[in-house]
Amino acid sequence: MAAVRLKDVAERAGVSIKTVSNVVRGAPRVSEATRSRVMRAVDELGYRPNPSARRLRTGRSGLIALVVPELATPYFAELAHHVRGEATLLGLTVLIEESLGDAAEELRLAGGVGASLLDGVILSPLRATPDELASVTDEFPLVLLGERTYGRNRVVADHVLIDNVAAARDLTAHLIGLGRTRIAAVGVDRQGSATSRQRLEGYQQALHAAGLPFDPRLAPRIEEFDRRNGLLAMRRLAALPAGERPDAVFCFSDLLAVGAQRALHEAGLAIPGDVAVAGIDGSEEALYSTPSLTTMVPDKAAIASLAVKCLAARIRSRAPLPFEVHVAPHWLEVRESTSGGRRALDA
Amino acid sequence: MAAVRLKDVAERAGVSIKTVSNVVRGAPRVSEATRSRVMRAVDELGYRPNPSARRLRTGRSGLIALVVPELATPYFAELAHHVRGEATLLGLTVLIEESLGDAAEELRLAGGVGASLLDGVILSPLRATPDELASVTDEFPLVLLGERTYGRNRVVADHVLIDNVAAARDLTAHLIGLGRTRIAAVGVDRQGSATSRQRLEGYQQALHAAGLPFDPRLAPRIEEFDRRNGLLAMRRLAALPAGERPDAVFCFSDLLAVGAQRALHEAGLAIPGDVAVAGIDGSEEALYSTPSLTTMVPDKAAIASLAVKCLAARIRSRAPLPFEVHVAPHWLEVRESTSGGRRALDA
DNA sequence: TCGTGGTGTTCCAACGTTGTAACCGGCGTG
DNA sequence: CACGCCGGTTACAACGTTGGAACACCACGA
Secondary structure (H helix, E strand, O other): OOOOOHHHHHHHHHOOOHHHHHHHHHHOOOOHHHHHHHHHHHHHHOOOHHHHHHHHHHHHOEEEEEOOOOOOOOOHHHHHHHHHHHHHHOOOOEEEEEEOOOOHHHHHHOOOOOOOOOOOEEEOOOOOOOOHHHHHHHHOOOEEOOOOOOOOOOOOOOEEEHHHHHHHHHHHHHHHOOOOOOOOOEEOOOOHHHHHHHHHHHHHHHHHHOOOOHHHHOOOEEOOOHHHHHHHHHHHOOOHHHHHHEEEEHHHHHHHHHHHHHHHHHHHOOOOOOEEEEOOOOOOOHHOOOOEEEEEEEOOOHHHHHHHHHHHHHHHHOOOOOEEEEEOEEEEOOOOHHHHHOOOOOO | OOOHHHHHHHHOOOOHHHHHHHHHHOOOOOOOOOOOOOHHHHHHHHHOOHHHHHHHOOOOOOOEEEEOOOOOOHHHHHHHHHHHHHHHOOEEEEEEEEEEHHHHHHHHHHHHOOOOOOEEEOOOOOOOOHHHHHHHHHOEEEEOOOOOOOOOOOOOEEEEOOOOHHHHHHHHHHHHHOOOOOOOOEEEEEEOOOHHHHHHHHHOOOOOOEEEEHHHOOOOEEEOOOOOHHHHHHHHHHHHHHHHHHOEEEEEHHHHHHHHHHHHHHOOOOOOOOOOOEEEEOOHHHHHHHOOOEEEEEEEHHHHHHHHEEEEEEOOOOOOOOOOOEOEEEEEEHHHHHOOOOOOOOO
């Protein structure tokens, strides 16, 4: 608490308030003598600048928000972890918000909540469309994760993403490479989110390249990317007549894959003997599941780093920069759920 | 960004700034006529109060922090989710911080970071001792999760916790009730955190009540409550000579249990046939693991609710209230990892 | 000796809000 | 009819900080 103000420090050091302000902000034009004298007074009194006053005066709060659909989703929790770390490096504080998959809430949060509380927002949109978000983006620094403009040519905001189509294509190709021919895709959502569409696209490309037909029955619709939906979808797939049952499942998230594994376990089907399973996210949960889960890993550290740096740059320059699209790397981790066997993890 | 101020609204409504302020704050002494006129102006201009200015004037920011060791831990992610929900109900915004298990960082964050940014803090301490935290607590609203004073009689802060000793005792008793006699405890940490000590205590109480000896070799020391430590600890336990190997494992977290299950899987031991496994946390991951994991569930919603309400009360009353200790309920979920079988989840 | 220029410091005002006190008008009461 | 009271409104100052202009000081060259 200790309401130590610039004024107190100034009196102690025998200089004016403004000089103390100059020192603590690291402004130039301060002699070494006064600087050290002021710093000593700062340390002795334990002065900490008042963020509200600073914000009121400068219009900058040093506060950014990360908006994710759901914090308890491992992927977003891990991402939040990385974003926080990256932001701390840049002297920014991160406010984490949940949209809970509500489009209106996403739009509200994209605009900066209490507007003048935040300098900028990193948003992982689930329902809100690029067009809707475009209205915010001229006035307020906003970086989008994993979305991309469709339909129109113009980019409406900064984007950081992985190549979802390629990731899905490569993962499907991996399953095809195992000799599987009836490959299901679990993750086509009813609302038609961009992520879902892109992964379906990659999946279809891989099927097509291998001369395999696309069977809509193997691409059931789901509501959310969570364990429960994976479980329910896989139960239905496992219940298909013998010849029509899939021999591999490409899940659009690790959580879906974990749910699918559970359904296969209940149905008494072997993984990968009867059905191979793969996910996307690179969550630690996937590594430790039984069997360990093959997954396509987005480089979360890179995504976080690019997003924070991009946002920081946009905040710094008030002038409207052209929007950028950054693509983060991804890679495949092949594990027991597609390769079989029982290896010790190197943990 | 639409810098609409009280002044703008006042001009539009033809009243003074202060009257507008009174209206938006819901202060009494405003006639219905002016109230509606002002509200209309507010809506038309899209006025949003400036949090920084408000905070500067009132000393309240409506911002609280939740400090957890690690966001990517499912338990804390779920807890954060609940805390956010509860705080939103009370009109508070939550800033989520990670201490990364560093005592100094915990102390710094307990003090409110930039002090004057936050109204209060909910801290889940891992390393910092109650005595260290006591220095903060007189000056700054602080609620602790899951710690409790030891050694001294005085309570140094508000606490919200579950009865860890009882939870551990009941869970161990459950394992004993299955007829197991060599029950390992995975979760004794080197730093001797309060949580770890309390759970060990409950474990020992249950052993004692059943007339079973305490074998220190079955209570290996670990570093963290994560999957990796569970894996490594269980590997060592599984490598014990036949007669000394445990036939059940009580893990102090679900993550440890998941790691332990993985080690048993690698060692070719059956769960629960050879070794029964149980955890604490009630994470969703535990429900979907293979086999599904018996776990002691802390009522996270209750913990979050109690913590937020307690903190809000302390913030409201500047006067030093006596410290309170709230105990949240917990219950046992018995699943395949101790009961055997293969049931369909009712999801 | 006086300017000149640069360097270091101070003074003033303002950011948007709210608490306090003062103000105004109308009503009920003596 | 005068007075006091109270509901409703306004004026003013202050919260802690920083940008800009003004100011003092020193060394230097004219």
